[in-house]
Amino acid sequence: MKELQRLLDRLIQRANINLREINYDATPVIQNLVPLRQMDKFYAFYGISNYHPLDLQFQHANLAGSYFLGKCRVASSLVYKSDVRGDELKKKGDVFKFQNFEIPITRDEGIDIEDSFLVKTLVHNFSHDPESLEWFFIKDTISTHYANIHGSPCDGCFLGPFATADLTTLRDCIIGAFSYVQAGEISHMSIKPGTIWVRSPGAFNFFYQYDRSRLEKYISYTTGSAPTGIFMEVAEACKEDFQNIFDRVHIEHPVAVPETASVDRYALVKGGTHISDNVLVAQRAFLDNAWMGKGANAQENCYIVNSRLEGNNVTAHGAKILDAELGKNVFVGFNSFLNGRPKTKLKIGEGCIIMPHTIIDAETPLAIPDGHLAWGMITGPADIKTNTISIKEFAAVSDHFSMGDLFFEGSGKAFVEAFEHRIQHILEANGAFCDGTCSLGHAQFNQKISFNTLQPYSEGDLKGLFPTITIRP
Amino acid sequence: MKELQRLLDRLIQRANINLREINYDATPVIQNLVPLRQMDKFYAFYGISNYHPLDLQFQHANLAGSYFLGKCRVASSLVYKSDVRGDELKKKGDVFKFQNFEIPITRDEGIDIEDSFLVKTLVHNFSHDPESLEWFFIKDTISTHYANIHGSPCDGCFLGPFATADLTTLRDCIIGAFSYVQAGEISHMSIKPGTIWVRSPGAFNFFYQYDRSRLEKYISYTTGSAPTGIFMEVAEACKEDFQNIFDRVHIEHPVAVPETASVDRYALVKGGTHISDNVLVAQRAFLDNAWMGKGANAQENCYIVNSRLEGNNVTAHGAKILDAELGKNVFVGFNSFLNGRPKTKLKIGEGCIIMPHTIIDAETPLAIPDGHLAWGMITGPADIKTNTISIKEFAAVSDHFSMGDLFFEGSGKAFVEAFEHRIQHILEANGAFCDGTCSLGHAQFNQKISFNTLQPYSEGDLKGLFPTITIRP
CATH class of the missing domain: 2.160.10.10 (Hexapeptide repeat proteins)
Incomplete structure (x- = not known):
C-alpha cells in the first residue's frame, strides 16, 4: 500500500x-x-x-x-x-x-x-x-x-x-x-x-x-x-442492497421494462415499481414502490420511494423523492429532498420547477400548486409563501425581486426561459420524447451497455x- | 455481428x-x-x-x-x-x-x-x-x-x-x-x-x-x-454449477484452505473435500468429495470425485479421477481418465506414472502396483499385463521394447529420467515443496490474484x- x-x-x-x-x-x-x-x-x-x-x-x-x-x-x-x-x-x-x-x-x-x-x-x-x-x-x-x-x-x-x-x-x-x-x-x-x-x-x-x-x-x-x-x-440506508447488485454478474430487476425504456443494471429496483415508456433509471438510482410515468427519469443517486411521477419528470442527480406525488413535467433539481409522509403525501403540481438543492420536508399535508417555482427550505405552509412563486409571476420580474432569504436581480423571463430550455434539453437527452425511432436518448442508448x-x-x-x-x- | x-x-x-x-x-x-x-x-x-x-x-x-x-x-x-x-x-x-x-x-x-x-x-x-x-x-x-x-x-x-x-x-x-x-x-x-x-x-x-x-x-x-x-x-455434466461460479463476483468455497495452498476462485469445489498444505486447485477444476494430500494439485479441467490423493500428486490439465485412491507421488498425465467404481475403488500405487491420455476404466476391482508406468486403454486385469510395467524394468530397456499396442525404441532410462525430471519440475512449479518462505510456486502465488x-x-x-x-x- x-x-x-x-x-x-x-x-x-x-x-x-x-x-x-x-x-x-x-x-x-x-x-x-x-x-x-x-x-x-x-x-x-x-x-x-x-x-x-x-x-x-x-x-x-x-x-x-x-x-x-x-x-x-x-x-x-x-x-x-x-x-x-x-x-x-x-x-x-x-x-x-x-x-x-x-x-x-x-x-x-x-x-x-x-x-x-x-x-x-x-x-x-x-x-x-x-x-x-x-x-x-x-x-x-x-x-x-x-x-x-x-x-x-x-x-x-x-x-x-x-x-x-x-x-x-x-x-x-x-x-x-x-x-x-x-x-x-x-x-x-x-x-x-x-x-x-x-x-x-x-x-x-x-x-x-x-x-x-x-x-x-x-x-x-x-x-x-x-x-x-x-x-x-x-443515501446510505440501502448500502447492503446495493452491494448485492454489485456482487452479481447478472441482474434481473423485478419489474417489466418497456422496449423504449432502460433500467441500469446497477440500479436498485424494488417491488411495486412501474416503468413506463421512455423512462431512464440510471446506475445507483433506488426505486421502491415508485410509479414512473412516460418519459420520467431517475438519475444517479436518486431515491424514489412510495411516490408517483406522472410523466416527463426530471429527477436530477442525487434528488430524493419520498412519499410524494408529482404532476407531469415536474423538474426536481440536483440533490433536492422532497419528503412527504406515508399518510399525507407531498403533492407537487404539474410543470413545477423545484430548484436544485431544495428541501421540502413536511409533517403536515403540503402541496405546491401547478406551475410554481420552489427553492430553499420548505417545512410548512409559511415557507410555501416565502419560498415558492408562480413561474408566470416570476417571469414578469424585470429588475429585482426578494422574498424570504432569496435575492434575485435581473430578468425573471431570462431565468425562467433558461430553466425551461434546459429542462427540455434534459428530457430530450434522456430519450423522454422518443417515438421508437426518432429522438433517441440515454433511455434507449443505455439498453445495450x-x-x-x-x-x-x-x-x-x-x-x-x-x-x-x-x-x- | x-x-x-x-x-x-x-x-x-x-x-x-x-x-x-x-x-x-x-x-x-x-x-x-x-x-x-x-x-x-x-x-x-x-x-x-x-x-x-x-x-x-x-x-x-x-x-x-x-x-x-x-x-x-x-x-x-x-x-x-x-x-x-x-x-x-x-x-x-x-x-x-x-x-x-x-x-x-x-x-x-x-x-x-x-x-x-x-x-x-x-x-x-x-x-x-x-x-x-x-x-x-x-x-x-x-x-x-x-x-x-x-x-x-x-x-x-x-x-x-x-x-x-x-x-x-x-x-x-x-x-x-x-x-x-x-x-x-x-x-x-x-x-x-x-x-x-x-x-x-x-x-x-x-x-x-x-x-x-x-x-x-x-x-x-x-x-x-x-x-x-x-x-x-x-466434462459438461457440471456446466450449470460452473455457471454459478462465474455469475458471482465473490466466491466462498465450502472448504478450509491452508495458507500455503490455493483454490482458484473459478474452481468448483463441493462438500467433503479436504485441501492440505501446498495444494493447488486451478480454475475450472472440479473437486467433489476429494481428499487432496500435501502438495497435490488439480489443474485446469480436472475432475476429482470421491477420490483420495495421498500427496505430491500431479493431476495434469484435463485429467479425470473418479472413485480412485492414489498413493503418494502419482503422476496422472493430461486428459487421462481414471474411472473406478463407488464400491470398488481403483487403486494406483505410490510413485506410478500414468502416461498422458491413459484410460483406466474398470468394472471389476483394479490396482496398479507401486512404481509402475501405465498407458493406453486398461479396462480389466488382462490390460494390466499389456499396458503397465514397473518403472525399474522399463528403465532397463536399452534398445527396443513392445507390448500390446505399444512400440518403444531407444533408452528406457532416458525416457524414465525425462519423465521423473519433469514431474519433479511440475511439483516444484506448483509449489508442492513450499516450506512457507522457500520454493514458492503457483499454489502460493495464485492466492492473491x-x-x-x-x-x-x-x-x-x-x-x-x-x-x-x-x-x-
Missing part, C-alpha cells in the same frame, strides 16, 4: 498549493475521507456500447467502486464509488456557440481527471468552458460524498458533501456542503455551505442562503469528519492501485 | 491455406464449432497480481469465457472458454539451454494468438522452440474442446477434441482427437485420433495407437459435429467483438 499512501500525500500537497490563498488545509480532509483499507475492496467498471465513444485510459489510480463511460482519462487520482459519465461529451465536428464565437470542436471531448480525489461524486455533461472545450478537466480537486460536478471543469477546488458545481468553471474555489453554484466562471472564492447561486452574467442573479442551524439536521459537515444528517442516512470490471492489486507496494489500462474500439 | 462473421470467414480461409497439402477443409469445422450467438454471452477475465507479469493486448477478437494471465497478445481470433496461462513464461535475462546452445532471453516471453480459433483449450507453459523463445505463438490454428497446447508453438494446425500438443513446435499439422504428441518439432503431419507419441530425437520413441472402436465410447469426433462420448459427458472482466459489444456490426484493450502495470 506504500504507493497509495504516497499518492494520498501528493494529493494533499496539490490541494494545499492550489488553495493556499484561502488558507485551506486539506490534510485532515484527505486523511479521513476514505479509509485506505476500503480502497482495494471494490471493483471499478466501465461500459461498452455501440452508442458511446470508447476511449479510456487509467494510470496510477485507485478507482474503487467507480463507473466510467465514454472518453475518459484518469491519472494519479483516487476515484472512489463515483460515476464518470461521458455520454454527453462533444464530438469532433460539433460547433460550440459562446457569445459571438462559433468554436469548432477539433477532436472528441474527453473527461480528464488528474491529481484528484473524488468520493461518491457524479461527473456528467460536458465542458462549458469556451477556453477548454475538448477537455473537461478535473485537476487538483477534492470532491466529497454525493457532490455533483456537472459540466464544470475544476482546477484546485474542494467540493463539500452534496455540493454541486453546475455549468461553471472553477479555479481555486471551495464549495461548501450542499451548496449549488451555476455561475459561468469563478475563481478564488469560498462559497459558504447551503448557498444556492445561479448567475448568468448580464442577465440574472439568483441567490439563496440556507439558515445553517435549520440545515444541520439534513447535512452537517466538519472538516476531517464524515458528513452526517438525514441526507447521509437516506456491457460492463467490464477492474480490480486493483491486492498485495504488496502497489496494493490498492489499478494497473495501467487503455481501452479503445 | 457482421464483423464476427467476417472474422470467422477469415479463419476458415487461413486454416485452409495452411492445411492445403493435407487437403483439409476447415469450413464445416469452424462453422459448427461454436454457435455465433454464444459468443456474446460470456465475459472474459484476466488476472492481476504482484507475482505475475502483466502485459495484455486484445484486438479484433472474441474472448467469450476465456481466462488470461501474464503477457499475452490476441489479435483477430476467437478464444472461447479457454485458459491462456502465462505464469510459466520465460523472463528477460533467462538463459535457455538447447543442445550445445545457451540462448539468452532478451525480453519477457509472451503468448501470441493470431488468426486462430481456440475452443475450451488450455494454453500453458512456455515456448520450447529454440527458434522462437520470446514469442509462444499460436497462429492460423484451430483447436477444439479440451485440447491442450502446452509449451507448443503452433502455426497452421488443427487440434481435435482432447488432443494435446506438448513441448512440440507444430507447423501445418493435424492432431486427431485424444492424440498426445510430444515430439520436439513436427510439420505437415496428420496424426490419427488416439495416438500417443513421445519422442526425443536420438534418445527414445514411445508410440501407442488406440483401437478406434474401443475409443469411440469415450471420445468420438466427426468433422463438423460436436464431439461425443463419456469424456464430453463428464484479482480478476477483471471483459464484455463484448452487445449490438450492431461489432456485436460479439471485444474492444481493443491494453493492460500494463
Whole structure:
C-alpha cells in the first residue's frame, strides 16, 4: 500500500498549493475521507456500447467502486464509488456557440481527471468552458460524498458533501456542503455551505442562503469528519442492497421494462415499481414502490420511494423523492429532498420547477400548486409563501425581486426561459420524447451497455492501485 | 455481428491455406464449432497480481469465457472458454539451454494468438522452440474442446477434441482427437485420433495407437459435429454449477484452505473435500468429495470425485479421477481418465506414472502396483499385463521394447529420467515443496490474484467483438 499512501500525500500537497490563498488545509480532509483499507475492496467498471465513444485510459489510480463511460482519462487520482459519465461529451465536428464565437470542436471531448480525489461524486455533461472545450478537466480537486460536478471543469477546488458545481468553471474555489453554484466562471472564492447561486452574467442573479442551524439536521459537515444528517442516512440506508447488485454478474430487476425504456443494471429496483415508456433509471438510482410515468427519469443517486411521477419528470442527480406525488413535467433539481409522509403525501403540481438543492420536508399535508417555482427550505405552509412563486409571476420580474432569504436581480423571463430550455434539453437527452425511432436518448442508448470490471492489486507496494489500462474500439 | 462473421470467414480461409497439402477443409469445422450467438454471452477475465507479469493486448477478437494471465497478445481470433496461462513464461535475462546452445532471453516471453480459433483449450507453459523463445505463438490454428497446447508453438494446425500438443513446435499439422504428441518439432503431419507419441530425437520413441472402436465410447469426433462420448459427458455434466461460479463476483468455497495452498476462485469445489498444505486447485477444476494430500494439485479441467490423493500428486490439465485412491507421488498425465467404481475403488500405487491420455476404466476391482508406468486403454486385469510395467524394468530397456499396442525404441532410462525430471519440475512449479518462505510456486502465488472482466459489444456490426484493450502495470 506504500504507493497509495504516497499518492494520498501528493494529493494533499496539490490541494494545499492550489488553495493556499484561502488558507485551506486539506490534510485532515484527505486523511479521513476514505479509509485506505476500503480502497482495494471494490471493483471499478466501465461500459461498452455501440452508442458511446470508447476511449479510456487509467494510470496510477485507485478507482474503487467507480463507473466510467465514454472518453475518459484518469491519472494519479483516487476515484472512489463515483460515476464518470461521458455520454454527453462533444464530438469532433460539433460547433460550440459562446457569445459571438462559433468554436469548432477539433477532436472528441474527453473527461480528464488528474491529481484528484473524488468520493461518491457524479461527473456528467460536458465542458462549458469556451477556453477548454475538448477537455473537461478535473485537476487538483477534492470532491466529497454525493457532490455533483456537472459540466464544470475544476482546477484546485474542494467540493463539500452534496455540493454541486453546475455549468461553471472553477479555479481555486471551495464549495461548501450542499451548496449549488451555476455561475459561468469563478475563481478564488469560498462559497459558504447551503448557498444556492445561479448567475448568468448580464442577465440574472439568483441567490439563496440556507439558515445553517435549520440545515444541520439534513447535512452537517466538519472538516476531517464524515458528513452526517438525514441526507447521509437516506443515501446510505440501502448500502447492503446495493452491494448485492454489485456482487452479481447478472441482474434481473423485478419489474417489466418497456422496449423504449432502460433500467441500469446497477440500479436498485424494488417491488411495486412501474416503468413506463421512455423512462431512464440510471446506475445507483433506488426505486421502491415508485410509479414512473412516460418519459420520467431517475438519475444517479436518486431515491424514489412510495411516490408517483406522472410523466416527463426530471429527477436530477442525487434528488430524493419520498412519499410524494408529482404532476407531469415536474423538474426536481440536483440533490433536492422532497419528503412527504406515508399518510399525507407531498403533492407537487404539474410543470413545477423545484430548484436544485431544495428541501421540502413536511409533517403536515403540503402541496405546491401547478406551475410554481420552489427553492430553499420548505417545512410548512409559511415557507410555501416565502419560498415558492408562480413561474408566470416570476417571469414578469424585470429588475429585482426578494422574498424570504432569496435575492434575485435581473430578468425573471431570462431565468425562467433558461430553466425551461434546459429542462427540455434534459428530457430530450434522456430519450423522454422518443417515438421508437426518432429522438433517441440515454433511455434507449443505455439498453445495450456491457460492463467490464477492474480490480486493483491486492498485495504488496502497489496494493490498492489499478494497473495501467487503455481501452479503445 | 457482421464483423464476427467476417472474422470467422477469415479463419476458415487461413486454416485452409495452411492445411492445403493435407487437403483439409476447415469450413464445416469452424462453422459448427461454436454457435455465433454464444459468443456474446460470456465475459472474459484476466488476472492481476504482484507475482505475475502483466502485459495484455486484445484486438479484433472474441474472448467469450476465456481466462488470461501474464503477457499475452490476441489479435483477430476467437478464444472461447479457454485458459491462456502465462505464469510459466520465460523472463528477460533467462538463459535457455538447447543442445550445445545457451540462448539468452532478451525480453519477457509472451503468448501470441493470431488468426486462430481456440475452443475450451488450455494454453500453458512456455515456448520450447529454440527458434522462437520470446514469442509462444499460436497462429492460423484451430483447436477444439479440451485440447491442450502446452509449451507448443503452433502455426497452421488443427487440434481435435482432447488432443494435446506438448513441448512440440507444430507447423501445418493435424492432431486427431485424444492424440498426445510430444515430439520436439513436427510439420505437415496428420496424426490419427488416439495416438500417443513421445519422442526425443536420438534418445527414445514411445508410440501407442488406440483401437478406434474401443475409443469411440469415450471420445468420438466427426468433422463438423460436436464431439461425443463419456469424456464430453463428464466434462459438461457440471456446466450449470460452473455457471454459478462465474455469475458471482465473490466466491466462498465450502472448504478450509491452508495458507500455503490455493483454490482458484473459478474452481468448483463441493462438500467433503479436504485441501492440505501446498495444494493447488486451478480454475475450472472440479473437486467433489476429494481428499487432496500435501502438495497435490488439480489443474485446469480436472475432475476429482470421491477420490483420495495421498500427496505430491500431479493431476495434469484435463485429467479425470473418479472413485480412485492414489498413493503418494502419482503422476496422472493430461486428459487421462481414471474411472473406478463407488464400491470398488481403483487403486494406483505410490510413485506410478500414468502416461498422458491413459484410460483406466474398470468394472471389476483394479490396482496398479507401486512404481509402475501405465498407458493406453486398461479396462480389466488382462490390460494390466499389456499396458503397465514397473518403472525399474522399463528403465532397463536399452534398445527396443513392445507390448500390446505399444512400440518403444531407444533408452528406457532416458525416457524414465525425462519423465521423473519433469514431474519433479511440475511439483516444484506448483509449489508442492513450499516450506512457507522457500520454493514458492503457483499454489502460493495464485492466492492473491484479482480478476477483471471483459464484455463484448452487445449490438450492431461489432456485436460479439471485444474492444481493443491494453493492460500494463
